[in-house]
Amino acid sequence: MKLLVTGGAGYIGSVVVQRLLAEGHTVEVLDNLSTGHADSVLDGARWHQAELLEVGQILDASFDGVVHLAARSLVGESVSHPERYWHGNIVATLALLDAMRSAGVRRLVFSSTAAVYGEPAGASIAESDPTMPTNPYGASKLAIDHMLTAEARAHGLAAISLRYFNVAGASGDLRERHDPETHLIPNLLKVAAGEKESASIFGTDYPTEDGTAVRDYIHVLDLAEAHLRALAAAEPGAHEIYNLGTGTGTSVRQVIDAVREVTGAEVPAVEEPRRAGDPAVLVASGARALKRLGWSPTRDVRDMVADAWAALGHEVRTPNPSTRPQASGDPA
Structure with missing residues (x-):
């Protein structure tokens, strides 16, 4: 597949790109380097140093899908400057969805977060648990999940959201x-x-x-593997959500x-x-990801x-x- 990885110069994104290249996929990276690093863009991947709002200049019908990792992700900053998260996460992702729709690219894996659950009552979190984010960061990620559900129903997007906690x-x-x-x-x-x-x-x-x-805690290599499995499992017209946990x-x-x-x-x-x-x-339950994606941390x-x-x-x-x-x- 030919894939665009947003945030591919970041910590998780660079490892996802590494795994995609190792599997023989053609990879292009979009990253503005606000938190990423130019030397993390691997040889073999074409790099676009650009804002996510400019993604329409990059995506075309030759792409098979998008792995969307670009985001603002500091909880404290989201509380003191929520507007950065509405613009940087929600508005920018809407621009991505518009560009995908226009180009006919209908497969997306979204890097979400278990922060959408807020402070759950139980120790082990399942996808069916209530979503009650306690900060704008988690709220922005949850808003994107709602966007993906509507996009899948209305326009046939094949989308999967991956929610996880601590990556190391x-x-x-x-x-x-x-x-x-x-x-x-x-x-x-x-x-x-x-x-x-x-x-x-x-x-x-x-x-x-x-x-x-x-x-x-999840190893970044296990997390990258989950993104690859999600790409293969995404079904047109459906938005699936998976917690990734031990x-x-x-x-x-x-x-x-x-x-x-x-x-x-x-x-x-x-x-x-x-x-x-x-x-x-x-603690996030990974039972659903194991059953449907065949994924479990190793x-x-x-x-x-x-x-x-x-x-x-x-x-x-x-x-x-x-x-x-x-x-x-x-x-x-």
């Missing part, structure tokens, strides 16, 4: 390079590398096994232990109060930490199976 790991030298960096694992690795003095544990009194918050979670302390094991560093951790609005457990948190550490040019310590952290959380 690396593929070769393709790794997280966010600025600012808000994700736990890369920040812990900065401590291990001596770039930061200590890590922060926000809350140690949660009703979890070790008192720290539990989250669902069905179990990993606590903050367990992640820190994995970083210590992989790096051999002490990784000092400072206990701090809970952050407002942080639920105790957020890599664990230690793999994510090890690959990310190696991508930084460091040596990974050989694991001791008896000391590897076990997942914690409610099964799907």
Whole structure:
């Protein structure tokens, strides 16, 4: 297939492009480099440095589909500047849908988020759970899902939305390079590398096994594989939604232990109060994706930490199976 990947110079997008090229697809990348990196656009992919609003100048009938990853994705920014998310996510995606309709390109995989569920009552989130986003970022992604449902019904779009939480790991030298960096694992690795003095544990009194918050982590390579499977599974006139998760979670302390094991560093951790609005457990069920896409994650948190550490040019310590952290959380 000939595919356009929006946001293909970003962390997840670059790995998706890598996998698509490896499978023999023809790939073009659209990215404005607001958060992406020019050196993440792989050889073999044609690159358009442009805004998503300009996508109509790129898409034509020669394309078979679009993988849409371009988005603003900082929760805090979305609260202080919601207008950036209405324009950057909703309006820009509408421009993409208009361009696809005009060019006759009718296959789309959308990179969504489990943030559309807000603060769910249960520990394991299913696609049937209520969507109640608590910030403009999650609300903008949910609005796009509604747009895709209507587009599929009215114009025959074949669309799949993939909702997931915490992505980590690396593929070769393709790794997280966010600025600012808000994700736990890369920040812990900065401590291990001596770039930061200590890590922060926000809350140690949660009703979890070790008192720290539990989250669902997915390796970026597993996530890229889900995008490829979704491309193949999309059906004309239908918009399907899949949560991507392990069905179990990993606590903050367990992640820190994995970083210590992989790096051999002490990784000092400072206990701090809970952050407002942080639920105790957020885990996405991947049961539907397994049943319909045949997808399930194959890599664990230690793999994510090890690959990310190696991508930084460091040596990974050989694991001791008896000391590897076990997942914690409610099964799907």
